[in-house]
Amino acid sequence: AQKVTQAQTEISVVEKEDVTLDCVYETRDTTYYLFWYKQPPSGELVFLIRRNSFDEQNEISGRYSWNFQKSTSSFNFTITASQVVDSAVYFCALSEAPVTGGGNKLTFGTGTQLKVEL
Amino acid sequence: EPEVTQTPSHQVTQMGQEVILRCVPISNHLYFYWYRQILGQKVEFLVSFYNNEISEKSEIFDDQFSVERPDGSNFTLKIRSTKLEDSAMYFCASRTGTGYSGANVLTFGAGSRLTVL
Numbered sequence: 001a002q003k004v005t006q007a008q009t010e011i012s013v014v015e016k017e018d019v020t021l022d023c024v025y026e027t028r029d030t031t032y033y034l035f036w037y038k039q040p041p042s043g044e045l046v047f048l049i050r051r052n053s054f055d056e057q058n059e060i061s062g063r064y065s066w067n068f069q070k071s072t073s074s075f076n077f078t079i080t081a082s083q084v085v086d087s088a089v090y091f092c093a094l095s096e097a098p099v100t101g102g103g104n105k106l107t108f109g110t111g112t113q114l115k116v117e118l
Numbered sequence: 119e120p121e122v123t124q125t126p127s128h129q130v131t132q133m134g135q136e137v138i139l140r141c142v143p144i145s146n147h148l149y150f151y152w153y154r155q156i157l158g159q160k161v162e163f164l165v166s167f168y169n170n171e172i173s174e175k176s177e178i179f180d181d182q183f184s185v186e187r188p189d190g191s192n193f194t195l196k197i198r199s200t201k202l203e204d205s206a207m208y209f210c211a212s213r214t215g216t217g218y219s220g221a222n223v224l225t226f227g228a229g230s231r232l233t234v235l
Contacts (some may be wrong), residue, residue, distance in 0.1 A: 044227075
């Protein structure tokens, strides 16, 4: 069974601080995908990034960066120079590789509430 | 940018009533999903739908739930007789076919909040 653990329930930082959100996953699949979604106070789920299990290159997109380490089954997310608008719940998720007709469901972690204050 | 549209945004109903939540997925997507999020909790998979049939469902998706794609554009979730514990945000999502070029990225709708009294 697939499982995603986000041990940090809530993190509070002051604007311009860097913050790292942790994600640890479990799966028996050799091919899988990892995701981060953002849920702002308005409630929608916004896709941030997808990584596949064969690509361990870290990725940077503006103030966001992701560190995927297969050896420790972790896919951590760092926001550099945080801003108030980053305040949201961030979900890490895992899915199996897509197959025709397959469900390819996402298994979500419990989320980390990030509060960025002035 | 294409988006998944859900209606209603909020529905209040009495326990025991039937509820239908509607979704219009992105037009060229082939796979459709319903997820739910009880307030303050994680997002949970309910059901996936492909080629006009359910491809996978969770334990939550019992006989009280059903899904339908009646007209090739709408994708509906029906709860036959609502219970208090059905109160949650329900998210519809869709994705394109197989492949590795972003094919399994789910695009979520803004959600339908269901309150059962």
